Amino acid sequence: SQTIHQWPATLVQPVGSPLSLECTVEGTSNPNLYWYRQAAGRGLQLLFYSVGIGQISSEVPQNLSASRPQDRQFILSSKKLLLSDSGFYLCAWNTGTSGYEQYFGPGTRLTVT
Amino acid sequence: KNEVEQSPQNLTAQEGEFITINCSYSVGISALHWLQQHPGGGIVSLFMLSSGKKKHGRLIATINIQEKHSSLHITASHPRDSAVYICAAPLIKETSGSRLTFGEGTQLTVNP
Numbered sequence: 544s545q546t547i548h549q550w551p552a553t554l555v556q557p558v559g560s561p562l563s564l565e566c567t568v569e570g571t572s573n574p575n576l577y578w579y580r581q582a583a584g585r586g587l588q589l590l591f592y593s594v595g596i597g598q599i600s601s602e603v604p605q606n607l608s609a610s611r612p613q614d615r616q617f618i619l620s621s622k623k624l625l626l627s628d629s630g631f632y633l634c635a636w637n638t639g640t641s642g643y644e645q646y647f648g649p650g651t652r653l654t655v656t
Numbered sequence: 657k658n659e660v661e662q663s664p665q666n667l668t669a670q671e672g673e674f675i676t677i678n679c680s681y682s683v684g685i686s687a688l689h690w691l692q693q694h695p696g697g698g699i700v701s702l703f704m705l706s707s708g709k710k711k712h713g714r715l716i717a718t719i720n721i722q723e724k725h726s727s728l729h730i731t732a733s734h735p736r737d738s739a740v741y742i743c744a745a746p747l748i749k750e751t752s753g754s755r756l757t758f759g760e761g762t763q764l765t766v767n768p
Contacts, residue, residue: 577755581697586658587742587758602755631697645689645756647699 545570549634549648557656562607562621564651566634569615574636576617577645578609582630593617629655659683660745662759669766675730677762679743682724686746689756690717690728693740702728702741733766740764 546569556562568574578590589602591609599609606625610618617634634648660681669675679688687706693699703710703717705726710717719726730737740763744756
C-alpha cells in the first residue's frame with residue numbers, strides 16, 4: 544500500500560532562518576507531487592507541483608522553492624523565512640492511473656517568530 | 657471571487673441533525689473532491705465524484721455538473737463529525753497530473 548510521510552510535524556523558526564521540509568512517498572512510482580500551504584484563517588493554496596524528477600512548477604511567487612531530487616522525494620525550502628511563511632504545509636501525491644484523486648500527508652505546522 | 661466557493665463558512669448542529677454543506681464553482685471541472693480536515697490539521701479525502709451521487713456510511717456527496725454545484729450531506733450527525741470540510745476541484749487538466757483549487761472550508765461543530 545502507498546504511504547506518504549512528512550517531517551518535521553511541527554517547526555518553530557526565527558525570521559531570516561532557512562527552511563527545509565521533506566515529503567516522501569512509498570509504494571508507488573513516478574507520482575505527481577504537490578506542496579500546499581494553509582495560512583491561518585485561509586484556505587489551502589497550491590505552491591508547487593512536480594510531474595517528475597527535477598520538474599517543478601510554481602503556482603505563486605514567493606520566497607519558497609521546491610526540489611525533487613528523487614522520484615518519491617519532494618522538498619520545500621527557503622533561504623530566509625518571513626513571518627508570512629507561517630502556516631500548515633501539506634504534501635500530496637497522485638498518479639495518472641488514480642485520476643484526479645489526491646492523497647495528503649500529515650502536514651507540517653510552521654511558525655515563524 | 658474565488659473559483660470554488662463554499663457555504664456556510666461555519667455550521668453548528670446538535671447531534672443527530674442532518675447536515676448539508678454546499679460548494680459551487682465558476683469554471684468547468686471534470687471532478688470534485690470533498691475533504692475532511694481535523695483539528696490537528698490532517699486531511700482525509702472523503703469523496704471524488706464527477707457525476708451523480710456517492711455514499712459512504714453516513715456521508716453522501718452529490719454533484720450537478722450543469723449547475724456547477726455539489727453538496728455534502730451528513731446524516732445522523734455526531735460530535736466526531738466536527739471538522740473542517742473542504743471542497744476542491746482540479747480546474748486545470750494536465751496530461752499527467754492535476755492541480756486542485758480549494759474552497760475556503762466549512763467549520764462544522766456538532767454538539768452532543
